Amino acid sequence: MNDVERNFEVKTGKSESREENMAGAAEVEIFLAEVHKDEKNAIRHLTNFVTNTTSQDNEEELKKKEEVIMQCGNILAKEKLTEALKEMIQRTRPFLISLGKAKAAKLVRNLVDLFCSIEMNGTPAEAKNFQDIKVELCRECIQWAREQSRIFLRQTLEARLVKLFNEIEDFQNALNLAVTLVKELKKLDDKELMVEVQLEESKACYEMGNLTKARAALTSARTTANAIYVSPRMQAALDMQSGILHAADERDFKTAFSYFYEAFEGYDVLNLPEALRALKYMLLCKIMLNLPDEVHILVQGKLGMKHAGRQLEAMKAVATASKERSLSDFKEVRI
Structure with a gap:
């Protein structure tokens, strides 16, 4: 790199951006190297990185830390390192305070989705135990969101818990939570989340043999979806139901x-x-x-x-x- 290029990067901030990108990539590499040797040390290193003082005005640095957390989360989920992923979700919470409420909700929901998507092979008793761990993590995160007065995050996590209840065939709990949550979402007019919960309500009613209520919940979901943009995946799920x-x-x-x-x-x-x-x-x-x-x-x-x-x-x-x-x-x- 010649002097002209170097001066240009300093003036435009391009050099600083490249250093941030390299720092983020380095953290992921260190995490990869450590996670199979010592899970706790890898999580500790990641936690130190993301909880270092970051100005809320420095959007680039915040974004880079978000990306590093998600990359590491994907690695843990792929390797089925459940305890490490659970600990990472818990220990990165201080970083969430520096994020906007919408960004924090999206990040936590994505991490919880990763954890809940892990399927463990083993005996029926071991599978049941892991299902209980998933429910426990969701409820713990919901409680933290409630303590932090993060309403949107709590509702997002409760929506994921409804889906989890359906996945583990606990349909009564899924229905109870869905009905309560839909009432709350209607008051706030959060249509995107409402579609998701109404769809899960329909699934729970169907599995419990109440086809009339299942059809009514699905009709409500499709009516709500018609008023907003829904993702292709959600549209496919509505069509499937x-x-x-x-x-x-x-x-x-x-x-x-x-x-x-x-x-x-x-x-x-x-x-x-x-x-x-x-x-x-x-x-x-x-x-x-x-x-x-x-x-x-x-x-x-x-x-x-x-x-x-x-x-x-x-x-x-x-x-x-x-x-x-x-x-x-x-x-x-x-x-």
């Missing part, structure tokens, strides 16, 4: 297929695993419509090629058994 209710409640498999197709396209563009589930439901609708030949056409076409595997082969076998009216062939299907 619509398809499920049309199939389960009204046995309208033709309409259900259309919704599952919309959900499939939404998930597939985002390369999400839910795309395969939507595709399987599409194939099931064709079977229920007594169109088993179309199952083979879909599986062998462009849609099926990308998701080829045991699960689609199983759906083909079910379609064949349906066409042949063979109960014995159906019983032999293995997913």
Whole structure:
């Protein structure tokens, strides 16, 4: 670098920005090197970095620290280092005070999402224990948000807890919290979060066998969604639930297929695993419509090629058994 370039960087602040970027990258590298040797030391080092005094006016430095926290969180989640991730979430809280409320809520929600997305293999007892740890972490973060008078953060975390309750099949708690939270969100007119909670309320009602309330909650979610922009992922989730209710409640498999197709396209563009589930439901609708030949056409076409595997082969076998009216062939299907 010549003197002219160096002077230009000093005047424009470009050099300072590059040093901040290098510092952030260095912290991630140190974290990577330490995390498998000594988890606690790695978390301690990260905590020291993000809790060092930072001016709230220095947006670049705050942003860099946010990015470092998320990168380290992704690493821990990928490696399934649950205790380290939990400790990181707890020990980076002092840094959150220097962030705006909206940014802090987004960061904590993303970290909690990472923790809740971890799936542990083991015995049923071990799986149940890890589910309890997820619920405990959510409730602990909610309590911290309440103590800090961070209403938006608390509501965001409660919305995630509703989703978690559904994921672990604790549908009554999911429904109870969802109903309370929706009432609160309506007063604040927080439509984006309301869509998420109303969708989870619909899922809980469906699983508890109350299809009327499930349909009403979904209608409310779709009405709320029509008034705002919703992410492609959320739109796909709404379409998926619509398809499920049309199939389960009204046995309208033709309409259900259309919704599952919309959900499939939404998930597939985002390369999400839910795309395969939507595709399987599409194939099931064709079977229920007594169109088993179309199952083979879909599986062998462009849609099926990308998701080829045991699960689609199983759906083909079910379609064949349906066409042949063979109960014995159906019983032999293995997913």
